[in-house]
Amino acid sequence: MASTEEDGSVEEKENNNKKRTKSAIAVAWLTFYNIAMTAGWLVLAIAMMRFYIQKGTHKGLYKSIARTLKFFQTIALVEVVHCAIGIVRTSVIVTGVQVCSRIFMVWFITNSIKQIQNEESVILFLAVWTFTEITRYSFYTFNLLNHLPYFIKWARYNMFIIMYPLGVAGELLTIYTALPYVRKTGMLSVRLPNKYNVSFDYYYFLVIVMLSYIPLFPQLYFHMLRQRRKVLLGEIIVEKDE
Amino acid sequence: MDTLALEAKATGQEKKSSAPRPRPKPPKKAKRIVYFEVEIVDAKTKEKLLLLDKVEPTSTILDIKALFHKSNPQWYPARQSLRLDPKGKGLKDEDVLQTLPVGTTASFYFFDLGAQIAWGTVFLSECYGPLLIYLMFYFRLPFIYAPKYDFSSSKHWVVHLACMCHSFHYVKRILETLFIHRISHGTMPLRNIFKNCSYYWCFAAWMAYYINHPLYTPPYYGQQQVKTAVIIFLFCQVGNFSINITLRNLKCPGSKVKKIPHPTKNPFTWIFALVSCPNYTYELGSWMGFTVMTQCLPVAFFTIVGFVLMTVWARGKHRNYRKEFRDYPTLRSPILPFIL
Numbered sequence: 294m295a296s297t298e299e300d301g302s303v304e305e306k307e308n309n310n311k312k313r314t315k316s317a318i319a320v321a322w323l324t325f326y327n328i329a330m331t332a333g334w335l336v337l338a339i340a341m342m343r344f345y346i347q348k349g350t351h352k353g354l355y356k357s358i359a360r361t362l363k364f365f366q367t368i369a370l371v372e373v374v375h376c377a378i379g380i381v382r383t384s385v386i387v388t389g390v391q392v393c394s395r396i397f398m399v400w401f402i403t404n405s406i407k408q409i410q411n412e413e414s415v416i417l418f419l420a421v422w423t424f425t426e427i428t429r430y431s432f433y434t435f436n437l438l439n440h441l442p443y444f445i446k447w448a449r450y451n452m453f454i455i456m457y458p459l460g461v462a463g464e465l466l467t468i469y470t471a472l473p474y475v476r477k478t479g480m481l482s483v484r485l486p487n488k489y490n491v492s493f494d495y496y497y498f499l500v501i502v503m504l505s506y507i508p509l510f511p512q513l514y515f516h517m518l519r520q521r522r523k524v525l526l527g528e529i530i531v532e533k534d535e
Numbered sequence: 536m537d538t539l540a541l542e543a544k545a546t547g548q549e550k551k552s553s554a555p556r557p558r559p560k561p562p563k564k565a566k567r568i569v570y571f572e573v574e575i576v577d578a579k580t581k582e583k584l585l586l587l588d589k590v591e592p593t594s595t596i597l598d599i600k601a602l603f604h605k606s607n608p609q610w611y612p613a614r615q616s617l618r619l620d621p622k623g624k625g626l627k628d629e630d631v632l633q634t635l636p637v638g639t640t641a642s643f644y645f646f647d648l649g650a651q652i653a654w655g656t657v658f659l660s661e662c663y664g665p666l667l668i669y670l671m672f673y674f675r676l677p678f679i680y681a682p683k684y685d686f687s688s689s690k691h692w693v694v695h696l697a698c699m700c701h702s703f704h705y706v707k708r709i710l711e712t713l714f715i716h717r718i719s720h721g722t723m724p725l726r727n728i729f730k731n732c733s734y735y736w737c738f739a740a741w742m743a744y745y746i747n748h749p750l751y752t753p754p755y756y757g758q759q760q761v762k763t764a765v766i767i768f769l770f771c772q773v774g775n776f777s778i779n780i781t782l783r784n785l786k787c788p789g790s791k792v793k794k795i796p797h798p799t800k801n802p803f804t805w806i807f808a809l810v811s812c813p814n815y816t817y818e819l820g821s822w823m824g825f826t827v828m829t830q831c832l833p834v835a836f837f838t839i840v841g842f843v844l845m846t847v848w849a850r851g852k853h854r855n856y857r858k859e860f861r862d863y864p865t866l867r868s869p870i871l872p873f874i875l
Contacts (some may be wrong), residue, residue: 486750489834 319380324437326371330429333365340424355403355410355419359456361417366399390509395422396527397502398464406471415530418463421456428452450482450521457517468503475499540731568592571639575603578621592633596626599643610786613722618648651722658712661731665739666705672743673698684749691753691792693761697746697829700768704821707772715779717786738837745831761828768824775817777803782814795860808864809872811853815845816870846870 297482337358344354371390375381376388398418403410431451475481481495573587585606590599600612616625619635621644632641672695677685688693745751754760781804785794798807806813822838849870857863868875 485745485748486752488752488755488830489753489832490745490748490830492745 311397315380320437323375323380324434326376327430327434327437330365330368331427331434333361333368334423334426334430335516337361337365338427341423351413351416352411355415358419359410363404370396385487387513391513394464398467401481402468406474408474409467409471412470414463414466416463418460418467421460421463424459425453425456446524449476450517450525453517453521457510457514461506465503465506467533468499472496472499569639571637571641573599573632574640575617575640575645576642577601578618578646584645590632592631594632595628596630596632597628599632600623600628603645610645610647611651613651614648614649617643618646619643621646646772648724650725651726652725653721654698654718654723655712657723657728659709659717659732660728661735662705662712663733664736666702666709668702668736668739668744669698669705670827672740672747675747675749679744680749687749689749689751690748691751693753693828694746694751696761696765697825700765700825700828701743704772704825706774707776711779711813712778715783717788719781736842738833741833742829742837745833752806752830754828760830764826764828766824768821768828771817771824774803774806775814775821777812778799778807778817781807793859794861795856806872807867811856811867812845812849815849819845819870846875849875 339359340358341354344357345351348354361444372381373385373389373392376383376385381388403415409415410418426447432441432445435445475496481493483491483493485492569592570588571590571592573585573590575585575587576583585603587599589604590602596617597612600615600617603615604610604612612628616820618625619637619642626635626643635641637840647701672679675684675687748810754764781796781799785796786792796807798805803817804813806816810816819838819842822834822841826834826838847867853867853869
């Protein structure tokens with residue numbers, strides 16, 4: 294994993310030790326970040342529930358929380374940087390794929406294709422995301438403060454078992470519903486002939502994205518399952534060397 | 536007689552020495568050969584896999600690998616990595632047992648490198664693929680473009696030129712793989728053939744699709760642009776070839792001695808003064824020429840991705856050169872003079 298001395302945060306890496314001695318700045322920043330994100334997603338959750346209780350319908354719900362959602366989901370890009378500079382011990386690629394798929398859904402599907410914003414599948418994945426993110430960020434926060442309540446650890450490593458598939462279902466259904474509108478408007482597509490001799494069909498791109506869930510989702514799911522076995526059940530897993 | 540036969544085998548000479556030279560008495564050491572004991576342990580599970588006793592001190596790692604292969608036929612020597620330290624580097628095949636920092640009981644950690652495949656096979660498949668795939672698009676075989684264009688020919692001469700350049704490039708690479716390249720490692724992991732072939736074949740198909748498309752738009756600056764680009768392309772192809780010849784001439788067949796490449800009388804090799812891996816520099820130049828010639832975004836993409844990969848390889852090689860040779864010229868950069 295790449296680790297450079299950036300932003301003046303010098304790390305003492307003990308190569309034979311699993312736990313790295315992080316600098317105080319890194320810990321302070323991460324704590325702040327995770328608290329902020331927990332708060333953000335809590336705000337989203339409460340806004341969604343308030344809307345539904347007040348209006349009794351989910352139509353218009355997305356529009357009311359769109360800005361907050363876009364803000365907090367986009368900020369999550371910073372987590373890739375955390376992995377890259379080594380203050381968080383996760384693979385850059387795994388985090389990158391997860392964050393990118395979220396950004397893609399928010400900006401390139403629900404934000405761009407207005408007609409599908411009132412679909413139930415959108416509410417489904419939004420609810421899943423909100424629940425998952427609140428659990429995840431509060432887990433990180435308490436972990437950093439060395440005061441992790443067992444129920445949060447339990448939630449983080451068990452709820453994903455149903456949340457993950459539900460979330461994927463919501464996302465896939467949303468993309469599928471969006472397809473006809475993409476076809477009709479020809480959005481984000483380039484056709485031949487043009488002077489750069491290239492073409493891009495957003496419709497087929499979305500189809501490929503949907504198909505790519507088939508190999509990618511199990512990998513992420515089993516990654517979480519392995520983490521669960523390691524953390525909750527204390528199993529030592531011999532990693533397959535590349 | 537036996538010692539004579541062994542000596543003849545070792546020097547690779549025919550046994551036709553006329554007058555039997557008076558053999559000096561065998562050195563006293565031969566009477567007191569200290570045989571080594573070799574233990575091979577699995578690097579991950581630490582389980583003892585094999586114990587060999589009475590191993591000649593002059594046997595090489597390759598000999599030990601051969602012996603290990605006999606008892607474990609599924610692990611042929613090419614896929615064995617024997618190490619002194621489980622986290623260390625694999626020992627070289629030609630390392631001799633008695634020169635290693637081990638006592639008379641040597642313990643090696645075994646690491647399975649996975650199924651291996653000859654580098655020649657990989658190189659040839661990754662070159663034949665694009666050659667044939669491009670031609671399929673060039674000749675507009677059925678099911679690629681609309682049926683009315685099947686087997687038709689493009690009306691732009693730059694498309695024909697591009698086909699010639701692309702094909703020339705891969706034919707040159709195939710010939711170089713067969714006759715010129717000398718690679719130190721005999722094999723590479725099997726999954727490399729899938730990785731490499733997907734990369735080359737998919738990109739070739741993607742580029743060929745647009746260049747040979749019936750709706751292809753020729754370059755904006757017309758003849759001037761194409762002519763300049765072709766000259767750059769050919770210049771870099773000749774350059775790349777010169778570098779490959781120079782690198783081949785550095786290594787004598789069978790010798791594993793590494794040498795620093797230097798500029799020769801051939802002007803195309805003068806770039807060695809500034810760059811460690813000019814073969815990659817020229818390769819980049821060729822593809823840049825091809826991009827300008829075809830004015831096709833997928834080609835530009837391929838050039839950029841290739842540039843990133845080659846820079847990573849060049850920097851690795853540059854680092855190895857500097858580690859290996861104390862007096863390595865400091866003016867040289869890995870791939871781009873003074874820049875990268």
